[in-house]
Amino acid sequence: xxxxxxxxxxAALLVDRLGEPPAWxxxxxxxxxxxxWFKLTKLTAAPAFIAGALAWLVGAALVGFVALWLEGWVLLxxxxxxxxxxxxxxxxxxxxxxxxxxxxxxxxxxxxxxETALNESLDAGRARLSRLVSRDTATLTETEVREAxxxxxxxxxxxxxxxxxxxxxxxxxPGAAIYRFANxxxxxxxxxxxxxxxxxxxxxxxxxLSWLPARLTALVLLPPSLLAVAREARRTPxxxxxxxxxxxxxxxxxxxxxxxxxxLHAGGQAATAGALQAACTxxxxxxxxxxxxxxxxxxxxxMAP
Numbered sequence: 001x002x003x004x005x006x007x008x009x010x011a012a013l014l015v016d017r018l019g020e021p022p023a024w025x026x027x028x029x030x031x032x033x034x035x036x037w038f039k040l041t042k043l044t045a046a047p048a049f050i051a052g053a054l055a056w057l058v059g060a061a062l063v064g065f066v067a068l069w070l071e072g073w074v075l076l077x078x079x080x081x082x083x084x085x086x087x088x089x090x091x092x093x094x095x096x097x098x099x100x101x102x103x104x105x106x107x108x109x110x111x112x113x114x115e116t117a118l119n120e121s122l123d124a125g126r127a128r129l130s131r132l133v134s135r136d137t138a139t140l141t142e143t144e145v146r147e148a149x150x151x152x153x154x155x156x157x158x159x160x161x162x163x164x165x166x167x168x169x170x171x172x173x174p175g176a177a178i179y180r181f182a183n184x185x186x187x188x189x190x191x192x193x194x195x196x197x198x199x200x201x202x203x204x205x206x207x208x209l210s211w212l213p214a215r216l217t218a219l220v221l222l223p224p225s226l227l228a229v230a231r232e233a234r235r236t237p238x239x240x241x242x243x244x245x246x247x248x249x250x251x252x253x254x255x256x257x258x259x260x261x262x263x264l265h266a267g268g269q270a271a272t273a274g275a276l277q278a279a280c281t282x283x284x285x286x287x288x289x290x291x292x293x294x295x296x297x298x299x300x301x302x303m304a305p
Contacts, residue, residue: 001078002303003091003299004078004087004094005169005298006295006296006298006299007092007094008094008095008098009169009291009294009295010091010295011092011095011098012096012099012165013291015095016102016105019106020100020103021100026100027177031181031184035188036188038051038052040052040195041198043197043198045197046197048198049197049198052199059185060182063174063178063180067178068173068174071097071173071174075090077090077093094173098164098168098173101168102165102176104160107153107156107161108280110132111149111276111279114128114132115273118142118145118273122141125142126138126140126145129148132152133148135148135258143270143271146272146276147254149276151245153276153280153283154221154247155241155245157217157221158241158244161287162217162286162290163183163209163214164176164179165290165294166212166297167179170301182206182209183210186199186202186206210240214243216293217244218243218247220285220286220293221244221247221251221283222251222282222286223246224251225250228250229246230243232264242264250265250268252268252275252278252282253265253268253269254268254275255267255268255271256271
């Protein structure tokens with residue numbers, strides 16, 4: 001079945017153009033609700049760490065089991081294997097299940113909506129950006145709003161598209177589902193505040209699972225120099241998110257700055273009007289390049305004896 005996963009990847013990205021499924025049936029929304037049940041911030045460090053790790057492991061096991069069951073149910077549709085129409089139909093169905101675990105159209109739409117809001121007013125742009133980032137946007141300048149939007153576009157290109165596809169190629173639907181659970185847990189718990197100890201396991205798990213995909217994301221953005229990307233990426237506190245952000249900054253020739261934390265490609269131009277559209281174009285090209293590489297990886301892994 002070497003062609004099945006590449007077919008599913010293509011199907012998922014085509015279906016993604018239609019938008020997101022409703023919240024009541026969205027698996028990532030369900031993961032967030034599960035994680036939201038746990039109120040662990042009042043525990044001391046060691047109990048919080050243990051409880052957070054156990055909650056993560058149980059959640060990952062549940063997500064993986066459901067995904068494995070669904071994938072097994074779909075694969076029954078391959079019988080008989082010699083039928084190309086059954087292979088095509090099974091790839092489409094698997095792609096439909098994969099789609100909610102990735103989100104390219106929504107990511108691009110949200111990034112471009114920041115520029116649209118900025119055209120109305122700076123306050124509108126700040127308000128729109130606040131839906132995408134955890135930082136305080138109240139005092140950001142117009143340039144800083146665009147920089148933050150480009151940063152989150154680049155970072156989430158990995159988290160919401162390339163990494164789920166990568167783990168789908170490696171471990172099928174359970175791989176993509178467990179990755180999205182890990183990334184959701186890190187987004188909800190992985191902060192250096194009252195959530196630090198209960199979210200420490202989640203943060204480290206996301207770091208491990210995102211390590212290779214983040215570097216692949218930087219590669220498919222086609223920066224002028226991967227050595228420069230590596231140098232710039234080290235300026236960020238994250239071991240992974242700096243890679244796609246640095247690659248985007250270098251590819252666009254713009255400066256991406258988080259005040260008081262880091263400045264990527266400090267010698268670049270300011271992010272003026274048009275920079276967000278250019279970033280979305282580059283990211284879209286990266287999605288295509290990444291999908292081709294990952295589909296080839298999925299095919300090669302299943303052709304190996």
